[in-house]
Amino acid sequence: MNAPKHDVLVVGAGFAGAVMAERLATQCNLRVLVVERRNHLAGNAHDAADAAGVILHHYGPHYFRTNSDRIVEYLSQFTEWRPVEYKILAWSDGRYWPFPINLNTFEQLLGRTSSTEEMEETLAKWRVPIANPANSEEVIISQVGVPLYEKFFRNYTRKQWRREPRNLDAEVCGRIPIRTNRDDRYLSEKFQALPSEGYTRMFERMLSDPRITVQLNTDYREVQAMGECRHTVYSGALDEYFDRCFGSLPYRSLRFEPETLKREFYQPAMQVNYPNDHEFTRIVEIKHATGQQIPVTTIVREYPEDYGPGREPYYPIPAPDARAIYARYEELAEMLKDVSFVGRLASYRYYNMDQVVGMSLMEFEKLRVKLGIKS
Numbered sequence: 001m002n003a004p005k006h007d008v009l010v011v012g013a014g015f016a017g018a019v020m021a022e023r024l025a026t027q028c029n030l031r032v033l034v035v036e037r038r039n040h041l042a043g044n045a046h047d048a049a050d051a052a053g054v055i056l057h058h059y060g061p062h063y064f065r066t067n068s069d070r071i072v073e074y075l076s077q078f079t080e081w082r083p084v085e086y087k088i089l090a091w092s093d094g095r096y097w098p099f100p101i102n103l104n105t106f107e108q109l110l111g112r113t114s115s116t117e118e119m120e121e122t123l124a125k126w127r128v129p130i131a132n133p134a135n136s137e138e139v140i141i142s143q144v145g146v147p148l149y150e151k152f153f154r155n156y157t158r159k160q161w162r163r164e165p166r167n168l169d170a171e172v173c174g175r176i177p178i179r180t181n182r183d184d185r186y187l188s189e190k191f192q193a194l195p196s197e198g199y200t201r202m203f204e205r206m207l208s209d210p211r212i213t214v215q216l217n218t219d220y221r222e223v224q225a226m227g228e229c230r231h232t233v234y235s236g237a238l239d240e241y242f243d244r245c246f247g248s249l250p251y252r253s254l255r256f257e258p259e260t261l262k263r264e265f266y267q268p269a270m271q272v273n274y275p276n277d278h279e280f281t282r283i284v285e286i287k288h289a290t291g292q293q294i295p296v297t298t299i300v301r302e303y304p305e306d307y308g309p310g311r312e313p314y315y316p317i318p319a320p321d322a323r324a325i326y327a328r329y330e331e332l333a334e335m336l337k338d339v340s341f342v343g344r345l346a347s348y349r350y351y352n353m354d355q356v357v358g359m360s361l362m363e364f365e366k367l368r369v370k371l372g373i374k375s
Helices: 015-028 069-075 103-110 116-126 136-144 146-152 154-161 199-206 220-224 320-335 353-370
Strands: 008-011 032-035 047-049 055-057 081-083 088-092 095-099 191-195 212-215 231-234 251-261 271-273 282-284 297-306 339-341
Touching: 008 015, 008 220, 015 032, 015 199, 015 212, 015 231, 015 353, 032 220, 047 199, 069 353, 088 146, 095 103, 095 146, 103 116, 116 136, 116 146, 136 146, 146 154, 154 297, 191 199, 220 231, 231 353, 339 353
Parallel strands: 008 032, 008 231, 032 212, 088 271, 231 339
Antiparallel strands: 047 055, 081 191, 088 095, 251 297, 271 282, 282 297
16 A cells, blocks of 8 residues: 555645644645635735735734744744834724824824823723623723723724624734823734735745645635545634534634735835724725835725625624624634634634744644654
């Protein structure tokens, strides 16, 4: 009988799959087959130039950031970095507002200069006292009160999730910082950057080891049915793996509407949120972050949509009813000893990119032990 061509099947060429494949090949000397149903690497982090030559993040903006030196060190094997401080604005009441809420936002609201002390005193009056916020509405009104919640959060969240914020976990809106100083960065992590040659090029390097074979436009079930690999690493949607036997896990999807314009820039920031007046949630002009210097620009309007056939599952629904369905699939997954479930879709969690990398590095160590391979 012929020996199998590969030791491990990795399903998905996004962060989770690529990290697992790279580690298994380079650290364990295993032959790894990576299959991806789409026609490109990098999963939703895929970037490439459009017809006008503008580099775009084709599945929405991917703002890499982390506080982990270990993760930066790991990914720096495959890329150099372009430091970026991600800045966004919100469009409300016919004008741009600094966002997340900070002292600059507060001053614009007052129409005069102010101070951290005055902002803190004012917010203390506006806040709704809630000791243990249980949902996204409570977490915001307990920090900034109802008027700022209505101005910046409520309708944006309703559009994004098609649920009232009171019906979503506190972490959804709680991810967004509230500051009383002039720090107007969108994110707070100490390392904020983009791969200098783009995400796709970084993934190409991650998967370039000769022990790794990549097959695009491939359904993993066709390969798995051949039974030639002794272990599978699966980074797709968990309910899909089990043929949705307990019903579909709920997700939110997105539609992207690009527009190329004959000007250097369209808007004053990389991202502008539209919490109230439009069907789309935001306009992204990633050229502000990539530093590309060409006389045209492409903006992308982002429309949240219901998830269904032919649409990508972008966001797990962070709510109790969704977690109850996931728990049933998780129980099935834990029973399978020859499959590792890794990544955002497989774990039904809204993880940042660095969190997926960290999770994958940990899962690799567990799998190394399971396969009996010494470090």
